Amino acid sequence: MNFAIVQLFIFQLILPAFFIFTLWKSKYDSKLQWLIQALLAIMYTIWTIFSGKWDWLSYYFIFVWFILLVFTSFRSWSNAKQLPFRIQTSAKKKLSLGFEVLIMLVFALYNVFIFSSYFTTDKAIDLSFPLKDGTYYIAHGGSNEMMNYHNAYEPQQYALDIVKLNKMGVRANGLYPKNLDKYEIYGETLYSPCTGEVLEARNNLPNLIPPEADPEHATGNYVALGCEDAVIYIAHMKKNSVKVNEGETIQEGQQIGLVGNSGNTSEPHLHIHAEKDGIGIPLRFDGKFFVRNYLVR
Numbered sequence: 001m002n003f004a005i006v007q008l009f010i011f012q013l014i015l016p017a018f019f020i021f022t023l024w025k026s027k028y029d030s031k032l033q034w035l036i037q038a039l040l041a042i043m044y045t046i047w048t049i050f051s052g053k054w055d056w057l058s059y060y061f062i063f064v065w066f067i068l069l070v071f072t073s074f075r076s077w078s079n080a081k082q083l084p085f086r087i088q089t090s091a092k093k094k095l096s097l098g099f100e101v102l103i104m105l106v107f108a109l110y111n112v113f114i115f116s117s118y119f120t121t122d123k124a125i126d127l128s129f130p131l132k133d134g135t136y137y138i139a140h141g142g143s144n145e146m147m148n149y150h151n152a153y154e155p156q157q158y159a160l161d162i163v164k165l166n167k168m169g170v171r172a173n174g175l176y177p178k179n180l181d182k183y184e185i186y187g188e189t190l191y192s193p194c195t196g197e198v199l200e201a202r203n204n205l206p207n208l209i210p211p212e213a214d215p216e217h218a219t220g221n222y223v224a225l226g227c228e229d230a231v232i233y234i235a236h237m238k239k240n241s242v243k244v245n246e247g248e249t250i251q252e253g254q255q256i257g258l259v260g261n262s263g264n265t266s267e268p269h270l271h272i273h274a275e276k277d278g279i280g281i282p283l284r285f286d287g288k289f290f291v292r293n294y295l296v297r
Contacts, residue, residue, distance in 0.1 A: 024072045051147060058169040060168075060169045114147060122282050125232075129285045130193045135165045147292045155278055160273065163268075163270075191254065192244075192255075195249075195250065200246060204239065207260050214264055218264040219235040232273075
């Protein structure tokens with residue numbers, strides 16, 4: 001997990017700051033040189049804004065980077081617009097610009113993957129959102145692995161991981177606290193997203209201290225609901241909080257338990273996914289297909 005924190009700071013703080021600062025301070029010989037550096041900064045910043053997990057640092061960094069990128073792009077263009085479009089340059093300079101073009105194209109391709117995750121042609125199941133009274137953040141969601149790692153596993157390919165944000169736009173009091181109560185979502189009430197039958201339920205597994213995990217019981221304490229022709233799994237619930245029993249008929253909006261940190265989980269969050277014939281299907285809430293970095297209020 002320490003490596004993940006280092007990655008977060010490098011890719012979501014250090015590198016966007018570097019690209020934006022470089023765009024601001026570089027001395028350009030031509031409009032073409034400016035265009036290449038501007039597109040590199042834009043492609044990278046768009047990638048990190050949309051694909052980054054901002055609940056660790058603050059959701060509001062999305063707006064900070066966007067505003068800085070727009071302002072820097074206009075400011076640097078004002079210094080470059082009088083330059084010729086292209087000039088003769090050294091082989092070394094051409095090689096440097098070619099490398100920048102290559103990196104820009106890589107992140108442009110990444111952005112194609114990101115925006116493709118906002119769409120799916122698979123038929124979705126309509127549900128009501130299982131949390132109330134807060135600002136909830138989609139940490140993993142979408143139809144592409146770059147935005148939702150669950151897509152690598154067919155039964156959970158459209159699963160969502162959800163946390164709650166505080167007023168500062170972060171999911172916990174601390175970067176990665178051991179105290180479960182410091183996570184905003186821990187202990188939040190869960191409500192049934194549909195009317196159906198309780199097919200399975202488990203209630204007795206312990207709440208784990210991050211980064212402890214229990215891969216042998218991946219779902220932890222959970223409820224499986226038969227709704228329409230799909231099975232809805234609500235996982236990682238708090239020990240002894242499950243309020244429904246196998247075989248029971250349940251109504252949409254009925255309380256089913258509390259968010260916990262049981263099973264194969266890195267920290268407190270809600271995991272929810274739907275399966276039909278063992279294959280994951282998309283979830284839609286109030287007609288919306290949720291993707292990473294969406295907020296639900």
